[in-house]
Amino acid sequence: MSDNDEIQLFRDMVLRFLEQEIIPHYDDWEANHHTPREVWKTMGQAGLLLVDLPEEYGTAGANFSVAQMIQEEMCRLGLHALATGYNIHANIVAPYILNIGTDEQKQYWLPKMASGDVLTALAMTEPGAGSDVAAMRTTAERDGDNYILNGSKTFITNGNMADMIIVTAKTDSTAGAKGISLFLVDTSLPGFSTGNPIHKIGQHSSDTAELFFEDMRIPTDALLGAEGQGFVYLMQELPRERLGCAIQAIGHAQGALDLTVEYVTDRKAFGQRIGQFQNTRFKLAECQTELEMCRALFEKHMEKFARDEMTVIDAAMLKLAATEMQLKMVNECLQLFGGYGYTDEYPISRFYRDARVQTIYAGSSEIMKEVIARGILGR
Structure with missing residues (x-):
């Protein structure tokens, strides 16, 4: 099967899925400023999540162009809020884990992400640090077999519903950009909380959140990649x-x-x-x-x-x-x-x-x- 044939096959499936499972409900989600969590499991069951990752993680093992096509069709049909959350989960967080994570991290998180049982987010932006990533104030201090995470993030897509979040934090506050590390943070652990959902001019049904970490203990094996290389x-x-x-x-x-x-x-x-x-x-x-x-x-x-x-x-x-x-x-x-x-x-x-x-x-x-x-x- 050629790449074009594969894309067309997936496009037909994606359009059927969006027309049957998303579009009939989308106006209500926009009015309520909320997309139900179950939607992600439904997408997982339809095989639409992490489509271009290796099949060993329970994915379709398709070409990267298929992942891009899914986002294009969502946006063409006016489902931009859904596409934004999809982009974070399937197109950003998943490759971070695939490219940087340990075998254990990949085996633990990626199959759950592909099925929609785990929804993810990426937390970089802070109230006082947006594009200037080096100015972030969230810290992760080593304490034995744990890191202690303190700080806050804002404007985080999927943040209120996320089961796991890649969090950027300073592990060396004196090293500027060279002191930043990445962590796979399980949001079920004590010390994590979210604020009220952030209402926006547009993309109303996109889950956008403030995140808070207060003396949150995360295991050292939650470190993604090498310390200081974030x-x-x-x-x-x-x-x-x-x-x-x-x-x-x-x-x-x-x-x-x-x-x-x-x-x-x-x-x-x-x-x-x-x-x-x-x-x-x-x-x-x-x-x-x-x-x-x-x-x-x-x-x-x-x-x-x-x-x-x-x-x-x-x-x-x-x-x-x-x-x-x-x-x-x-x-x-x-x-x-x-x-x-x-x-x-x-x-x-x-x-x-x-x-x-x-x-x-x-x-x-x-x-x-x-x-x-x-x-x-x-x-």
Whole structure:
């Protein structure tokens, strides 16, 4: 079976799953600002979690392109909040464990993650440290066979429901970025708590949390990778993380364009369809062109990633281009809906709200520009 055949086979299955298990309930989840925990088990049972990891962990053993396609289809259908949680669990946390973890850690966590019995999160951002990871204040101090974890994190996707969280913490407070380590934190242990769910402008049904660690004892075998190498690992995993952000942007923009084409084809004003006005036609032409340019850039970097040649600078350029395109395009699409686009009745309004965070999380556009500029100037 070719890669394209495999992707099409999975796409058909994914679309059936989303249409039967997710879309009928999604408006209620958005209204309640909550996605039920059982959804993750349902996705696990359908074989949609960790699809590109080795089959020994109970996964499909598919190509990485399949994992990207799942996110693209979720976003194209307007399920951006679900895609964000999926990206964290299946596309970010799982590879960290696969690439850095011990055999024991992989055997213990990955099968449970693939089945949906364990939901995961990644905790980096703190109230006073976002993109500046080296400024974090959460600490993990060695005490015999344990580390004692103290601190807090915020804006953590999947945080309230997560059974395990990769937590970044300082194991050497004097070493800056070189003093950061990663830990697989079991949230059932004493000393862990969460605040009230964080309500946001968009992606309402995405579980976003504050986390607190108070004298939390975690075993030394919860250390992920080597002590003090956390920042290095974060940089190593950035290309895959930002590929996920980019495909979400592309899928979401495509979905907004699809909705808009349908609307302007039917809606009339001044005796003709909106799609017959030159301004509408030119706006759609610009949107389609910018979308295809970003898709070409994405495909280029997917090929580089497959060859293990994608750099942090590549990831920054892709993330910057795709998410800025997404915001611009969804804004243009909503404008063509006129007043109806500003109502909850029309899905384009949710596309508009959900897109806004894409240029902020996983590294803001400003940080992406700084990373790119350093690559150009050498500093």
